[in-house]
Amino acid sequence: MPPTNISDKIKIAIQKSVPVTVTSYKLNHDTEVYLEDILGVYLRELGQETLVDRLAYCLKELAVNAKKANTKRVYFEEKGLSLDSKDDYQEGMKNFKSETMDRIDHYLELQKQKGLYVKVTFHTFSSNFRIAIRNNVQITRKEQMRIYDRIARSRAFDSMEEAFSEVLDDSEGAGLGIVILILMLKKMGLDEEAFEIDGNSGETIASLTIPIAQVKLDEMDMLTSRIVSEIEALPQFPENITVIQQLINDPNSDINEIARRISTDPSLTADLLRVVNSAKFMLPNRVDNIADAVKMVGLRGLKNLLYSYGSEKILNLPQKKELWDHAHRTAFYSFSLARNVKLTKDFIDDAYVGGILHDMGKIVFSSIHPELLEKIQEFATEKSLSAGLFENLAGGFNHAQIGAKIAEKWNFSESLVQAIRYHHEPHFSKPEYRKVVNCVYLANALCDLEKQNIVYDQLDKDVLKFFRITSEVQLDRMKDILAQAFKSELMM
Structure with a gap:
């Protein structure tokens, strides 16, 4: 049966080290709340509950930035402006914030019509937890340089109060946000390398990588x-299997000797013949001779059969x-x-x-x-x-x-x-x-x-x-x- 709620899905995802992805074309308030709920479950399972508030801010900042990047594309396209032109860029950014805020539903609908998405992926692997935010508009070099500039600026601040007191570029509304994000990472004991942003194959990917609690x-x-x-009851294989394994490893033993030893175990004999006569070997005629069966599977194949056979017998x-x-x-x-x-x-x-x-x-x-x-x-x-x-x-x-x-x-x-x-x-x-x-x-x-x-x-x-x-x-x-x-x- 498939898992019935998000908590069960996340537990399965952590067990299997598979990502959980949420895709949105408008990233409305309900979706933002849903993303925060998912984040909370992950951090609870990973022993990092204390990071919920700070990471929730970082997640929202990056997701909203991805949505704004998509909005910028449809806005510039509607205005007949090019993002790659310096003059067009300056012209478009003059009223971008005010006009898109006034007609946000219109621009979000345009994004949906053009298939511009925001994908948020949560993934645990090895000893790390990664949050990746993707939008299917590749970041321009100018935009990437602006972000790196903000990261560099963040190094000058020791506290969020200092950052808030500075007047940063507000044309896109994200200047202060990236600085605060980096300061949030510092508060969590992480450096700016925990944050990455890059463009690849028509997508922009911003990511945060957080170590799972070492304790x-x-x-x-x-x-x-x-x-x-x-x-203690499990480690020892049945004695007859151990003896056969030793015979396989002994260069002086021969196939017939190994076959004779196998034939003393009716269950192992039946299992070997079942494997040899299965579709795996696609033989034209059925094999009922143990020595022939051993030759068919080979010594390595026989050793592997013993591993699985012995494990099943014990467990x-x-x-x-x-x-x-x-x-x-x-x-x-x-x-x-x-x-x-x-x-x-x-x-x-x-x-x-x-x-x-x-x-x-x-x-x-x-x-x-x-x-x-x-x-x-x-x-x-x-x-x-x-x-x-x-x-x-x-x-x-x-x-x-x-x-x-x-x-x-x-x-x-x-x-x-x-x-x-x-x-x-x-x-x-x-x-x-x-x-x-x-x-x-x-x-x-x-x-x-x-x-x-x-x-x-x-x-x-x-x-x-x-x-x-x-x-x-x-x-x-x-x-x-x-x-x-x-x-x-x-x-x-």
Whole structure:
């Protein structure tokens, strides 16, 4: 089911490190209030509630400036003036403020007719929270220089009182606003580098980047590490799987010896044969011989199968069926994506297993025994950790980090650790594993799109580019094809 209110949507967005975007053509008062509400929820979730008032001012200042920039375009166009002409610019700015204020509804309607928008995007990633305000009119060099001049002026002031006492250029009404914005950032312990403004591909993008409260990050890491260290029942794989892994790593062992060991575990045997005879291998004839099956998947493929098989055996409780169903769907999508972009067999294997294990952190946390939950909660109280932090973890926040720490404890390959840790933030993964992480990321995102947890605009643009996806229609077609293929796979 899709989330029903904005608070739920934001919690999901933070968990999945996807942006939340609000688009407006007129940016009326109700929209401004809505944006402030969204900001408040984000800061509350990120432990930065004390910044609400100051950041709300900064957000409003940048959003209104973007709207004014759009208004200026339609005003100059209506007057037959060019923004690029010095004389025209001076002529147009003489009455810009008074005339647009008197006929603001007229100019806002013109902006809407011409499709001139203001997009406000909120995004948490790594240890930062970013607010980006876009309008689809690219800033001119003259306008950009005026803003940099105001930023430079702000360095001369130690307080807002000093800034207010100065008479600044008021032709566009934004002179003092940018100075106050920079002073607001200083009050928050940030420098002017936290603010950026630039033009690109017909858009102007103004952004603020705020570090998530360091104390919250430290506490989250502390509690995550404690959870991983306390789960003593989970780290050891079944002995027979460990023995098979050792045989795979032993250069002196042969395929037949490995096959014999596998055949002693009926469940593992059935799983191996199921994988080999699935659509993944597209064999003309069914394989029922274990040795042949091992040859088909290869030693690396077998090792990956053991990772997923062992994890499921340890964690696959009946009440976790929904999580594992999602894991298998993600794995199928990830494998299909990897094969579609013609990755090597090793990459394809890792993409499949990475898909199965990407939400291991959620599964582990949801499988914790009640007595252990109580023990971890006592630890949080003893260390005076922030209220709500444990609930955040239980709700899925930081699950990628929990899963990666478990994977490291189980000695999983670095490729799988990267896929688990960065399946919501592929741009932070190591370059050599980026292809695998991209596959797992998009596969998981497609599942979220099916559940209406996210929308197309929230997807990582670099990942879409990697898969040569240029439109929402193209992605929907891909989603439908994969969903139908997965359905057929289940019926085999």
